[in-house]
Amino acid sequence: MACDKDCGKKCVGCLFDYETPVMLVISSKRVGAVFRLIQMLIIAYVIVYECWIQQNYQETDSVVSSVSTKVKGTAVTNTSVLGVHVWDVAEYIIPPQGENSFFVLTNMIVTPAQMQSRCPEVPGPTTVCLSDSDCRSGYSNVRGSGVQTGLCVNYSASVKTCEVLSWCPLENDTEIPEPALLEAAEDFTVLIKNSIHYPKFKFRKQNILPHINSTYLKNCTFNRKTDPECPIFRMGDMLEEAGEDFRNMAVKGGAMGILLDWTCDLDMKEQLCVPKYTFSRLDNKNSESDAAHGYNFRYAKYFKNSENTETRTLVKAYGIRFDVIVFGKAGKFSTVQAIIHIGATLSFLSLVNAVCDWFVLNFMEKKNYYKKHKFIHLDKMEDTDNSIGSTSYGTQ
């Protein structure tokens, strides 16, 4: 750059020309103060925000995790349909695998001894009929219970509905048992096993901390104050922490989140890297539309009777689905990261001059004097170079 076209071989020397701007030094407390202040602010920002809060000097990795859950507890129900019945894990946990998402049965409508046959539809706007002409043989309403046979038969003494081919007798889910049949589920406990892995840092840990022995594990229950490290959670407690009422939620069901936060600063001691447990309701409880309220699904147990024809017990299961959600971000010092981030924010310093110049040249009473020395106006000396070149500093 600093080399004329006609300098030929000398150009190699240019490589070693070092250019540095000529600086005007203004010794003014006022300006200096502003200048230093802004510099301080930026350096403070770099230290406080970039380093301390954001820890941008670290490289991060996100968690890889494996969860397994095991629910414990039994409940007894006494219903007309089932009589006295004891419910254990194998029966009320669906699916049974104990993965990170499990459903706890809390309420149900049981329809036993269903068989493939014909029966009158449950009365409703689309199913009530007066004569066979109101029913279309072979038609199956997507919101109905089966395929219409075309007949209009008595549902009750007063009501006639279209006959359908289906699993009969049909389920009647008009009223939900209240209080919930398995309210006792409030006392059930779930053991959560969670192993996490930060691949980039070869860091492995599990929520069952090394110092927890099996005897403690057999008897403890999580409690934020007394047992914050016990990985066994009582259903009722979890809902309470989430601000929900178990007895209330048990009736129509819902979805709960068990959140494990594994955010760790691996520059610290490993012992400090422990999961934070939080609980929150995932579905929307105050839903305006009943149709969208609660959590339930239907499943069936299939049997064959003595005549070898298939029968089934249909269960409309209401309950609480628990999702174990593991998340987190680990950070560790990284030279590269540090250089990039610190450097990037230092380049802010270049902005300081802009601000100060603006201040100096517009708001100081000596501003014109400063301008005169800061700026060298070329346009004022078109004619000859040498003479004016020098006097420019004098006269302007």
Add this chain to the structure above:
Amino acid sequence: MACDKDCGKKCVGCLFDYETPVMLVISSKRVGAVFRLIQMLIIAYVIVYECWIQQNYQETDSVVSSVSTKVKGTAVTNTSVLGVHVWDVAEYIIPPQGENSFFVLTNMIVTPAQMQSRCPEVPGPTTVCLSDSDCRSGYSNVRGSGVQTGLCVNYSASVKTCEVLSWCPLENDTEIPEPALLEAAEDFTVLIKNSIHYPKFKFRKQNILPHINSTYLKNCTFNRKTDPECPIFRMGDMLEEAGEDFRNMAVKGGAMGILLDWTCDLDMKEQLCVPKYTFSRLDNKNSESDAAHGYNFRYAKYFKNSENTETRTLVKAYGIRFDVIVFGKAGKFSTVQAIIHIGATLSFLSLVNAVCDWFVLNFMEKKNYYKKHKFIHLDKMEDTDNSIGSTSYGTQ
């Protein structure tokens, strides 16, 4: 910096020395234009790209979501094996829980009354035999159906195969029913309930919008034009939107994705934050290898016959797996973010001078004149300082 070694106590004053570069002002339309132009470009870039498109002034959070699904519909099949059979949700949805991934049975091969016993293998390259010597007792081929007994027995009048200990009779899945048995599944509907949560912004919402009442919900079906907010989707419609043919896919099965995009700008009105529904096939339909084509699995229903021996009905289930995939990113104005990003991009402005200098000093006819004033060559005045120091501006 601007302070000599021997300035001793004066040095404190240095703190308030403000240094600002001496500038050469070139009043030339040509240069000025280039200069301003580049400045404009960068500022435009900051505004358009950084702010408008990327919205880098926002801090973002990613969605936490909870999904539950409920399928409705019934279908009737009439097969030699099962006779007339009505299929309802409890039977054709696997698993029944109604989580974010559910499988709809559309086609099947049923093998009833299987029992632990011995029977000839299904003929195949590895199973056909001529004499017992071709079969190894106790050997179980990983791709076979059971454990060989060592005998070679008649599969049919013409073919002999190794006898195996297994659930007999063995399933014969050589031909798949076509058209699919549960083609009626095309009319099934699924209600998708999705509650989302942006923790950082304490923002909660569900796909069933507040103004949707339950009566509407009972009768509506999603339609991009007429009912874009109805969360009830007809199977056939979803596949159609994804450009698939239901009747075709129903035969061998496949995997579909129901995507909910919750990307929201929370600086806007909350009402504007609604999910966008899209549908796409997840598996590869035009798979070159049959083995990898479609979607199917086997499950069994277990019974005990009058002699109290276990029998089962094996079902090879073909069908469509629907995965509800919720994603999204919410943004909200953040002062810190704004400062960082705007500042960072402003530091680009420092590059403008580099470009302009290069232009001015190489492509303007007055370039040598400009150079003369821009650069002060020290090397040309090694001998004495005082004199040359001043004249340097004059002579060079």
Add this chain to the structure above:
Amino acid sequence: MACDKDCGKKCVGCLFDYETPVMLVISSKRVGAVFRLIQMLIIAYVIVYECWIQQNYQETDSVVSSVSTKVKGTAVTNTSVLGVHVWDVAEYIIPPQGENSFFVLTNMIVTPAQMQSRCPEVPGPTTVCLSDSDCRSGYSNVRGSGVQTGLCVNYSASVKTCEVLSWCPLENDTEIPEPALLEAAEDFTVLIKNSIHYPKFKFRKQNILPHINSTYLKNCTFNRKTDPECPIFRMGDMLEEAGEDFRNMAVKGGAMGILLDWTCDLDMKEQLCVPKYTFSRLDNKNSESDAAHGYNFRYAKYFKNSENTETRTLVKAYGIRFDVIVFGKAGKFSTVQAIIHIGATLSFLSLVNAVCDWFVLNFMEKKNYYKKHKFIHLDKMEDTDNSIGSTSYGTQ
């Protein structure tokens, strides 16, 4: 800026004033060398780190994937409870759907013919009793097997325990079969079908590569050396690669991860974008507490006996859960990205001068001479401008 207050209309012209700093050119090999060196370092950093390693010139997208799995294999067990029994996929894979997470049964404790009735608790610290007074009618211990009837009955000749209402007889899981009953699972294979999608780049691919034909697929087994592209994995091989012993793990179960890494540089040929398979144990094998060791759950098969009362076969299933974890990040050249990143790092160059100045003005023997010319001290010429303005360079 370079325009005086009183320049009125001329100010428009100011728009075209171009300001460029006046530079001091120091032709010194020493300084020049340092200067160029630092420049080189930064440019090298940009090229090597930003471009080559980090590929920051690319815009990235993360993978959307769909996985389905199919396990093959049969095993035979001969136990007192079940007699000779052949296990096939429909029986040992739970759940059967073949999703991205599946459980392979390797060991079990079977309790057949359970019925709702009364039986003595399994002896334990909380269940052993001497008289009825030790048992509370209606009380159900969360870690117990049922609801106490209030009676204290003989469990064995020597031990008395509280009687409970439950599924009787109770399971006795004190000793686990060793070696595992389904050790043969070591030879089972799983076919993994994985279709991935990079939405931003409209890029689709599946792990079953185009050139793989179905005949190969029918017979191959994954092997890092001989068959690195075969998507069929032998259980034993996977555990071996993960450094685990199958026979050992089969007894108490565990969790395995099958990781598919789809990281791709889409600027390269598409053929180069293939999944990398790795296997690792997800749960913590050397767990200090037995309670947290292995992987097991209970499920039941329900029957109705001739008297139409419900009976069930309870299975405590030990086994290996395989999670197929698909991850990856695709990158493609993007002009915008390139500009941002290169530009951002170039702004580092502004830091070079700071460093060099510091070097020049403090460590060169001619430093005072340089300072004299670099800095123009205004404070030394308060009185008159013209005269001193020029001589200032000479005298100071």
